[in-house]
Amino acid sequence: MARAGKAIEALKEISEGVDEQIKSAVAGLRRHDLNRFQAARTKLQEAIALLLEVES
Numbered sequence: 001m002a003r004a005g006k007a008i009e010a011l012k013e014i015s016e017g018v019d020e021q022i023k024s025a026v027a028g029l030r031r032h033d034l035n036r037f038q039a040a041r042t043k044l045q046e047a048i049a050l051l052l053e054v055e056s
Helices: 002-028 031-055
Strands: none
Touching (some): 002 031
């Protein structure tokens, strides 16, 4: 289960990075790009939730 914990932490860091990219680039993004970032963030959040479920 330690590996799952490391994976969860890595995904959380990636998710936070995606959130920061969205926040910092929103003004200059085209709608298509913003939608891609938001979809990536959603997929990361789903992966984190699944790993947390497996971990418990």
